[in-house]
Amino acid sequence: MLENCSLGRVESDRRGRQFTVADVVGYWLDDRRHHVKPSTFEGYVRSCNCIIGPIFRGNRQQRMAYTSGRTSTAGADLLPVLGGIPVEALKTSEIRQWIKVVRNEVGAHTANRAKMFLSAALALASEDFDLRTPVMPRATGREPRRDKKAILTPTQVGRLLSVSRQQLRPGIFVIFPFLTGARPSEQLGLLWQDIDFERNLIKIRRMQERNGKLTDITKSIAGLREIPMTSALHGMLAEWQKSCPGKSGEPRRVFPSLGRLNPKALSWSGGGGPLLYTNFRRRIWLPFLRDCDLPAVTPHSARHSFISTLQIKGVEIGLVAKLAGHADANVTLSYYTQAVRGAETAMSALEEAYAYGG
Numbered sequence: 001m002l003e004n005c006s007l008g009r010v011e012s013d014r015r016g017r018q019f020t021v022a023d024v025v026g027y028w029l030d031d032r033r034h035h036v037k038p039s040t041f042e043g044y045v046r047s048c049n050c051i052i053g054p055i056f057r058g059n060r061q062q063r064m065a066y067t068s069g070r071t072s073t074a075g076a077d078l079l080p081v082l083g084g085i086p087v088e089a090l091k092t093s094e095i096r097q098w099i100k101v102v103r104n105e106v107g108a109h110t111a112n113r114a115k116m117f118l119s120a121a122l123a124l125a126s127e128d129f130d131l132r133t134p135v136m137p138r139a140t141g142r143e144p145r146r147d148k149k150a151i152l153t154p155t156q157v158g159r160l161l162s163v164s165r166q167q168l169r170p171g172i173f174v175i176f177p178f179l180t181g182a183r184p185s186e187q188l189g190l191l192w193q194d195i196d197f198e199r200n201l202i203k204i205r206r207m208q209e210r211n212g213k214l215t216d217i218t219k220s221i222a223g224l225r226e227i228p229m230t231s232a233l234h235g236m237l238a239e240w241q242k243s244c245p246g247k248s249g250e251p252r253r254v255f256p257s258l259g260r261l262n263p264k265a266l267s268w269s270g271g272g273g274p275l276l277y278t279n280f281r282r283r284i285w286l287p288f289l290r291d292c293d294l295p296a297v298t299p300h301s302a303r304h305s306f307i308s309t310l311q312i313k314g315v316e317i318g319l320v321a322k323l324a325g326h327a328d329a330n331v332t333l334s335y336y337t338q339a340v341r342g343a344e345t346a347m348s349a350l351e352e353a354y355a356y357g358g
Contacts, residue, residue, distance in 0.1 A: 019131060021090060021118075022052045022083035027128075028121035037207070037215060050102050050114045051121075053081035057105060079105065082118075087125060088132050096137040150297050151305045152178070154312075154353040161232060161354050163292050170284045172240045173255055177299060179233045179350065181306035181324045183207070184299045186223070188275055189214050190254040192244075195237060202227045204325065212274030214251065223325040228347045232354075247272030258284070306350070313349035320346070 025048050033041055057079055082090065082098055095118070103111040115136070122133040152160065157178050164171025177187055180202060189208035196203065204225050206216045229237070237254070245259055246252055250273055257279070259271025275284075277299075285299055303324065310320045323346060 019087045019125065019129065020083065021085050021087060021121075024087055024125035024131075025051050025083075025118065025121045028117070028124050031124060039209070044117065047110060047113045047117055048121075050106055050110060051081065051098075051118050052083035054078035055081055055102070055105050087122070090134050092134045092137050095134060099137070150295060151301045151308060152294060152297055154305075154309050156294055157305055157309070158354040160289075160292055160294060165232070165236065167288075168236060168240055169243070170258065170288055172236050173280070173284050174288045175236070176233070176255070177302035178305055178354075179230055180227050181303050182227070183223075183303060183325075184277055184280070185209070186325075187299075188253075188255055188277060188280060192241065192252045192254055195241075195254065197234065197238060200229050200234060202229060208274065208277075210277060212276050225322065225325050227323055230347045230351045232351065245271035250274075255280075309350060309353045310346055313353055315346045315349055 029041075029044060029048060032044060036044070055078070079101065081101065082094070085094070095115075099111050099115055102114055119136045122131075122136075125131045126133045157175075160171075160178065161175055164175040176182065177184070180187075182190075182202075182204065185207040186204050189206045190202070190204075191206075194203040194205055204223060204227065206214055207223075208214055240254075244254065245256055247256070250256075253272070253274070255275055256272045257275045281299055286296055289296055307320055307324055310323070311317070
């Protein structure tokens with residue numbers, strides 16, 4: 001299993017045939033370590049363990065106990081996979097058979113992720129060490145298609161925008177990701193210092209973990225970005241800043257905990273600290289959608305609405321990817337150079353789509 005992901009110093013006279021699959025996967029992981037947040041990297045390591053092996057045969061709970069070290073390896077049914085095979089001896093047929101094993105023993109989703117990571121590791125090894133690597137198999141079967149995520153239509157978002165303007169607390173919390181495409185962790189980690197009202201930009205520079213702690217790293221390097229504000233969002237944020245609760249000793253969050261409402265005095269008290277995602281979804285997001293007579297979509301679905309709406313309005317895919325912070329090179333590689341220009345045009349298209357809330 002992968003415990004130390006670093007390949008270490010590569011000797012200049014080391015021959016390509018000495019590299020095993022475990023070597024190049026470890027080298028690739030070491031390259032990716034500082035490009036993604038720690039929790040994302042941990043997911044990479046778990047998937048890569050299915051490449052290097054061995055794979056523990058058993059149910060999900062048993063596998064987790066094994067990989068965490070809570071279960072002894074004595075007597076365990078361990079299945080060797082690709083780790084010890086020299087890269088230049090690896091065959092396409094072996095990769096195809098390995099994918100079938102991972103799919104059967106662990107699951108289709110993990111098999112597809114592991115295949116993607118193996119392909120990336122082999123490509124990096126080929127570039128850096130001039131290794132001859134096998135062709136990745138094509139027809140390996142697909143993960144069962146999942147139901148499409150439910151999202152709000154532009155008309156529904158327009159209605160949500162209209163109500164949010166009238167009920168800024170907590171409407172601004174709910175409408176924000178529909179107007180920016182921000183991930184929930186990025187929204188909850190946003191500070192007022194990240195809002196540039198003069199330049200009309202929102203700077204995504206950090207995210208909030210599930211426990212409420214801020215981390216100065218986004219999901220990927222592409223997640224570091226600037227998002228223009230629509231005129232509606234600019235006005236709502238400027239107004240919200242006047243009454244947004246703060247807490248001594250805490251960073252000035254744009255979306256903090258709201259505290260408690262005193263029904264007699266019709267005033268709020270407390271608040272200003274971290275707003276945990278579970279509380280955001282349960283106490284703010286879902287009740288507000290219900291009050292607006294809208295479907296109970298997830299906070300992350302707002303990001304899908306943002307992306308889908310821009311695409312429907314004809315905004316180029318590279319610009320959409322840039323605004324959304326996508327790191328998928330297959331989608332964005334050809335468009336990143338043009339992605340900064342025209343961002344304001346994209347926001348105009350968004351306002352036009354949500355004109356119902358005007």
